[in-house]
Amino acid sequence: MSQLNLHLKVWRQNAGQPGHFQDIEAPDIPDHASFLEMMDIVNERLIAKGQDPVAFDHDCREGICGMCSMQINGVPHGPEKATTTCQLHMRKFRTGDTIWIEPFRAKAFPVIKDLVVDRSAFDRIQRAGGFITVRTGSPQDANALPIGKEVADAAMDAAACIGCGACVAACKNASAMLFVSAKAGQLNTLPQGKPEKDRRTLGMVRQMDKEGFGNCTNQYECEAACPKEISVRWITKLNRDYAVAIVKEALGNSPKVAGGGD
Amino acid sequence: MPLDSHIPSGPMAMKWSKHKQDSKLINPKNKRKFTILVVGSGLAGSSAAATLSELGYKVKCFCFQDSPRRAHSIAAQGGINAAKNYQNDGDSVHRLFYDTVKGGDFRAREANVHRLAEVSVNIIDQCVAQGVPFAREYGGMLANRSFGGAQVSRTFYARGQTGQQLLLGAYSALNKEIAAGGVQMYPRTEMLDVVTVDGHAKGIITRNLVTGKIEAHAGDAVLLCTGGYGNVFYLSTNAMGCNVTATWRAHKKGAFFANPCYTQIHPTCIPVSGDYQSKLTLMSESLRNDGRVWVPKKKEDIGKPPGQIPEADRDYILERKYPSFGNLAPRDISSRAAKEACDDGRGVGPGGRGVYLDFAEAIQQFGAKTIAERYGNLFDMYERITGESAYKQPMRIYPAVHYTMGGLWVDYNLMSNLPGLHVLGEANFSDHGANRLGASALMQGLADGYFVIPTTIANYLVHQKPGSVTAEHPEFKKALEVCTAQTKGFLACKGKRSVDSFHRELGLLVWDKCGMARDRAGLTEALKRIPELREEFKTNVIVPGSGDACNPELEKAGRVADFMEFAELLCLDALNREESCGGHFRTEHQYPDGEAKRDDENFCYAAAWEYTGDLGKPTLNKEPLSFEEVHLAVRSYK
Numbered sequence: 001m002s003q004l005n006l007h008l009k010v011w012r013q014n015a016g017q018p019g020h021f022q023d024i025e026a027p028d029i030p031d032h033a034s035f036l037e038m039m040d041i042v043n044e045r046l047i048a049k050g051q052d053p054v055a056f057d058h059d060c061r062e063g064i065c066g067m068c069s070m071q072i073n074g075v076p077h078g079p080e081k082a083t084t085t086c087q088l089h090m091r092k093f094r095t096g097d098t099i100w101i102e103p104f105r106a107k108a109f110p111v112i113k114d115l116v117v118d119r120s121a122f123d124r125i126q127r128a129g130g131f132i133t134v135r136t137g138s139p140q141d142a143n144a145l146p147i148g149k150e151v152a153d154a155a156m157d158a159a160a161c162i163g164c165g166a167c168v169a170a171c172k173n174a175s176a177m178l179f180v181s182a183k184a185g186q187l188n189t190l191p192q193g194k195p196e197k198d199r200r201t202l203g204m205v206r207q208m209d210k211e212g213f214g215n216c217t218n219q220y221e222c223e224a225a226c227p228k229e230i231s232v233r234w235i236t237k238l239n240r241d242y243a244v245a246i247v248k249e250a251l252g253n254s255p256k257v258a259g260g261g262d
Numbered sequence: 263m264p265l266d267s268h269i270p271s272g273p274m275a276m277k278w279s280k281h282k283q284d285s286k287l288i289n290p291k292n293k294r295k296f297t298i299l300v301v302g303s304g305l306a307g308s309s310a311a312a313t314l315s316e317l318g319y320k321v322k323c324f325c326f327q328d329s330p331r332r333a334h335s336i337a338a339q340g341g342i343n344a345a346k347n348y349q350n351d352g353d354s355v356h357r358l359f360y361d362t363v364k365g366g367d368f369r370a371r372e373a374n375v376h377r378l379a380e381v382s383v384n385i386i387d388q389c390v391a392q393g394v395p396f397a398r399e400y401g402g403m404l405a406n407r408s409f410g411g412a413q414v415s416r417t418f419y420a421r422g423q424t425g426q427q428l429l430l431g432a433y434s435a436l437n438k439e440i441a442a443g444g445v446q447m448y449p450r451t452e453m454l455d456v457v458t459v460d461g462h463a464k465g466i467i468t469r470n471l472v473t474g475k476i477e478a479h480a481g482d483a484v485l486l487c488t489g490g491y492g493n494v495f496y497l498s499t500n501a502m503g504c505n506v507t508a509t510w511r512a513h514k515k516g517a518f519f520a521n522p523c524y525t526q527i528h529p530t531c532i533p534v535s536g537d538y539q540s541k542l543t544l545m546s547e548s549l550r551n552d553g554r555v556w557v558p559k560k561k562e563d564i565g566k567p568p569g570q571i572p573e574a575d576r577d578y579i580l581e582r583k584y585p586s587f588g589n590l591a592p593r594d595i596s597s598r599a600a601k602e603a604c605d606d607g608r609g610v611g612p613g614g615r616g617v618y619l620d621f622a623e624a625i626q627q628f629g630a631k632t633i634a635e636r637y638g639n640l641f642d643m644y645e646r647i648t649g650e651s652a653y654k655q656p657m658r659i660y661p662a663v664h665y666t667m668g669g670l671w672v673d674y675n676l677m678s679n680l681p682g683l684h685v686l687g688e689a690n691f692s693d694h695g696a697n698r699l700g701a702s703a704l705m706q707g708l709a710d711g712y713f714v715i716p717t718t719i720a721n722y723l724v725h726q727k728p729g730s731v732t733a734e735h736p737e738f739k740k741a742l743e744v745c746t747a748q749t750k751g752f753l754a755c756k757g758k759r760s761v762d763s764f765h766r767e768l769g770l771l772v773w774d775k776c777g778m779a780r781d782r783a784g785l786t787e788a789l790k791r792i793p794e795l796r797e798e799f800k801t802n803v804i805v806p807g808s809g810d811a812c813n814p815e816l817e818k819a820g821r822v823a824d825f826m827e828f829a830e831l832l833c834l835d836a837l838n839r840e841e842s843c844g845g846h847f848r849t850e851h852q853y854p855d856g857e858a859k860r861d862d863e864n865f866c867y868a869a870a871w872e873y874t875g876d877l878g879k880p881t882l883n884k885e886p887l888s889f890e891e892v893h894l895a896v897r898s899y900k
Contacts, residue, residue: 001536001612014811015472032535032649040762041538047760047815052806055814057328060501061541064426065332083646091649112472113812120449123329127441131434132393136313136712137384139391143348146402156395156420159427163331187393 004029004090007098008042010054013111021100024054031091035078036061036068038090056115061086063227066162069169070115071102076166076225084164084227104165106174108212119165121211122179129203130183132192145191158186160228167222167230173214178222180208181238182230188241198245205242265518265870265885268673269373274891275356278377281674285717286724293318295728298719299466299481301453301508303330305425305432305704306687307487309711312435315444317716322479323436323445324468326452326503326817331433334489334501335707338425339546341409341417342704344382349406353414355379361412362702363892366667366695367844367860369524371868372891373674374692381713382705386418388712392431396420409701417701422546422639428704432711452817454745456484456512456683457737463512463683464731465738467745471817474810476745478733482726483682483719486512487711490666490688492525494825494832495777496769497534499544499664505821506828509670509689513831517670517678518870518883520691522828523836524667526698526845527778529596531662532647533616537766542662543647545640547700550589552624552633553657555580555600557608557617564610568618568656579603579617583856594697594845594858597661601778604660611658618656625653661778665703667694667845668835671870671885675718676710679870682722686710691868696844749809752819757802761818764799768822768829771795776833781849785837789830793878796826830877838882841865862894 006026013019024046029038036058043053059067068085072078078088093099101115109117159182167178184204187193193200216235223232270281288296296319300311303325311323325333347353359379363370386404390396396418397405409417420427439445450471457465457478465480488508492498513519530545556578558564563571579599584591591599600617603609610616625633630653634641641652648658669691676684676692687707694702775788799822807813842851842858843865851859872881 030536030538033538034540034647037538037540040540044760044762047804047806050806053815055812059327059332059503060334060337062337062499062543064337064423065327065334065501067327067332080646087646089647089649116812118472119328123331123437123447123449126434127437131438132391133438134388134391134435135316136309136388136435136716139387142346142386142390143403145390147398148402149398149400152395152398155393156397156427159395159420159430160423162426163329186395190393190395192391192393 002031004031004093004095004097006093006095009098009100010114011102012054012114015110015112019111029090031089033090034061034086035072035088035090036086054115055113058086063087064162066164069104069117069164069166071104071169073100076104076169077227082227082229104169106168106213108174108176109165109168121213122163122165122176124211125176125180125204125207126183128207129196129200130187132187133196147191151189155186155189158182158189158230158234161230162228164227166225166227168213170221170225171214172221173217175216175222176208176211176213177216177235177238178226178230178232180204181234184241185234185237188237197241198248201238201241201245202249205238265671265679265883266673267371267885268675269371270674274372274376277373278380282717286720288720288724290318292728294320296320296483296723297322297481297729298483298485299479300324300485300487301466302333302487302489302689303327303433303436304333304335304487304489304687305429305707306689306711307333307485308429308432308436309708310485310487310686310715311445312432312439313712313716314719315439315442321439321445322448322481324448324451324453324466326450326471328450330436330447330449331430333429334504335429335704336426337501338704339422339544341407341419341424341701342385342428343409343416343699343701344386344418344705345379345416346383346386348404349415351414353416357414358382358416360892362693362699363695363889364897365697365699367697367858367897368695368862368866368889368892368894369521369843369868369887370695371692371887372889377714378693378706378709381709384713385705385708389428389431392434394420394427394431412699425704428708432708453488453508454511454820455741456515457741458515458680459731459735459737461516462681465733467738467741469745469749472812474808474813476742476749478738478742480731480733480735480738482728483684483722485684485686485715486670486689487686488689490669491522491828492663492666494769494829495663495773496765497539497542497662497773499528499531499542499662502541505824507821507824509685510824510828512670512678512680512683514873515680516873517680517683518872519668519831520671520868520870521668521696521835522832522871523776523839523846524696524844525663526665526667527594527597527661528664529593529600529661530619530659532644533611533658533660535612535648543643544662544664545644545659547593549619549637549640549657552636553589553619553621554578554623555589555596555617555619557603557610559608561607564608564614568610568620577603577608594847595856597778598847598856600659600661616658616660619659620656621652622656663777665698667691667696667698671868675721676715677718677722684715684719686715696846748820749816752803752805752816753809755801755803755805757804759802759804761803761805761815761822764795764803765818765822765825768792768795768826772829772832776836779847779849780836782837785833788833789837789878792826792830792833799823799826827877831871831880834880835869835871838869839865858897860896866894
């Protein structure tokens with residue numbers, strides 16, 4: 001194991017106030033530490049000096065909860081492909097490196113403190129249709145509805161999304177299309193999700209627009225940044241599903257759109 | 263205090279049906295008048311909140327994460343058991359029930375386990391209807407795999423992320439109800455206390471983790487779905503935020519804490535690599551199908567590259583000790599064997615706490631391509647974390663804490679001894695005894711939330727006048743003052759040591775004295791040191807920042823303060839239980855071959871501890887366990 005000496009430029013901000021970069025020296029960082037463990041070490045040192053530690057979101061630290069959310073050297077979750085910040089390790093850096101650490105930036109993700117942002121817009125989009133209306137206890141036997149392996153696998157590909165928001169942070173327009181298309185796409189692909197397909201699609205897309213996410217211009221930064229490698233093909237499908245739903249609506253065959261609610 | 267588990271009479275297989283018939287009903291108009299507070303939004307909390315709202319109750323649901331979808335249920339990998347018998351391999355409700363009781367080393371409550379096995383089949387139906395993308399066969403039917411040594415294939419799975427998919431299903435049901443107005447969701451909100459009025463749980467105190475505001479919420483019943491206490495060990499496979507606060511504060515308000523010494527250690531985790539380590543990562547147990555576990559025979563070889571240690575100088579510990587099971591020996595046995603080798607000074611890697619899991623022979627036999635097909639994603643994960651390739655050198659593994667079977671005592675209705683306080687999922691004690699089988703945690707969380715509590719909660723509510731207690735009640739004011747004072751106390755302490763430094767020290771101590779193997783001397787020593795550490799924490803902790811804003815250090819301080827108190831009960835329970843069973847191994851109580859030696863004569867009971875105001879002297883209440891269906895026997899894996 002070797003030790004790294006790093007120069008950090010960390011975004012510091014309190015909610016509602018302007019932020020700034022703070023220079024923090026981070027000497028003697030073990031290269032086996034994860035990126036968040038490096039932040040733990042930095043915070044311990046700040047506390048020892050009587051300074052305010054850097055606030056950041058994190059929880060499972062095994063790449064599945066989607067809570068960690070840093071922009072590292074301009075890239076959501078940092079330089080390693082298909083990896084969340086918590087699974088990024090310091091051996092990917094060199095001693096002497098300067099590392100820029102920022103929160104996920106988007107109008108729809110306001111900063112709460114330092115690197116912590118408010119991603120509740122994603123929850124509100126899900127509430128606008130990201131579900132199948134089924135009452136507990138009412139379903140038929142699970143095997144009564146055969147679903148081909150290819151269909152089930154495709155739905156699973158979309159379902160792998162961990163809702164971290166890296167797609168939004170990577171996009172110059174802060175578009176949420178990859179997230180919304182994966183969530184809608186999982187359910188729109190499955191036969192169980194067909195009855196509500198139109199109202200789900202319209203509900204989620206309209207809520208997405210209301211939250212202030214930008215438009216998709218098909219440059220696929222989102223796919224490159226996604227730690228779960230969600231494909232932009234889901235965006236294509238969402239556009240198709242949306243076109244069908246909007247035409248049906250225009251023709252008077254209007255689905256009643258679920259409320260966004262909060 | 264006498265403990266009445268309210269187990270229905272009649273034959274085992276009929277108890278739940280009978281109980282459903284006998285349970286009270288509340289008419290739909292009246293349901294709307296009841297407010298239920300659900301704390302936690304994992305599998306148990308989300309499924310309970312959604313289902314209770316569907317039934318018409320008003321629900322408030324709280325979670326400390328920024329979204330209910332992030333609760334730690336999400337990290338479960340392997341799968342969920344259900345007695346569907348889709349494989350036609352002889353599975354049944356009775357067999358799942360039998361396996362679970364035996365797997366729990368005869369320390370679970372039979373009636374609860376039978377109910378769990380019964381509703382397991384409904385869970386799969388429910389999840390599929392919600393759009394959970396379980397693995398399927400080409401014909402479109404659901405796929406199964408075997409798991410945890412079971413002789414049947416009853417585990418349903420969604421790649422390596424069954425937990426995430428089931429939680430997203432429950433989260434979608436929760437979202438549906440939030441959108442419909444039945445559930446009010448409070449993310450980034452942590453419960454600090456339970457409020458009792460005339461001995462009933464009638465509310466909670468919370469802290470808003472964004473604004474710092476401490477608030478009171480009144481309800482007609484409280485559901486704790488707040489998970490386990492594995493993080494008392496500091497290092498575990500739990501998420502960083504997992505904590506004992508909700509259940510511990512409830513305990514201090516009168517709820518009995520049962521069997522805290524039942525903790526489960528998983529044998530195949532990536533070892534600790536340094537003192538900066540914040541958590542441990544589990545590697546699927548399936549690796550032991552092809553990997554061979556070994557350490558050097560000679561202590562002086564531990565620093566050598568493994569490839570330079572000749573075959574004759576290697577000790578294949580599991581193959582040597584358990585020739586019939588070899589590397590597939592059960593979890594607890596394998597974990598202890600690794601510990602023994604490391605205690606003997608033959609552990610490998612940083613700190614000497616690791617054993618090799620070697621694939622060289624398998625790669626030679628089947629080729630690297632086949633091994634990559636079987637375990638490629640696990641090898642990648644291992645390389646990401648350790649920087650080492652398991653294709654070129656053996657993996658290093660070591661056991662880690664990952665689940666806790668103990669929890670708050672509940673009756674058959676999932677209500678604690680504190681009327682109105684219900685406890686679901688990992689937070690309660692009832693279903694797994696002294697050891698949980700693989701793929702059973704997800705099953706229990708969803709069984710409790712979707713199918714048990716929606717029926718049984720009415721048995722409490724029917725005797726309550728809805729809305730009879732409001733947050734204006736003096737008890738709420740009192741609780742608010744206590745919580746506010748505690749928060750201020752942390753900030754005012756201005757000592758020299760960080761919260762994490764205390765948590766690390768506590769974790770090392772508890773892991774050392776009350777981890778994989780426990781004995782009287784070690785536990786006695788821990789019981790002496792824990793109160794000392796707790797006292798130092800009170801006077802020497804430093805929590806920067808303020809109480810009226812987002813302050814992660816302050817959140818941690820509250821959680822660690824509770825772990826400091828809880829750790830003592832954990833060790834007391836381990837000291838009291840003079841036997842070995844499941845995850846609780848007392849070195850004084852073992853057969854000559856190292857098997858756990860149970861004492862059914864004296865310890866066939868659930869230990870339900872009562873808080874007395876003196877942390878060192880809780881009162882022990884016993885719920886005797888009787889086994890009608892599955893007869894008490896030595897749990898042998900030979």
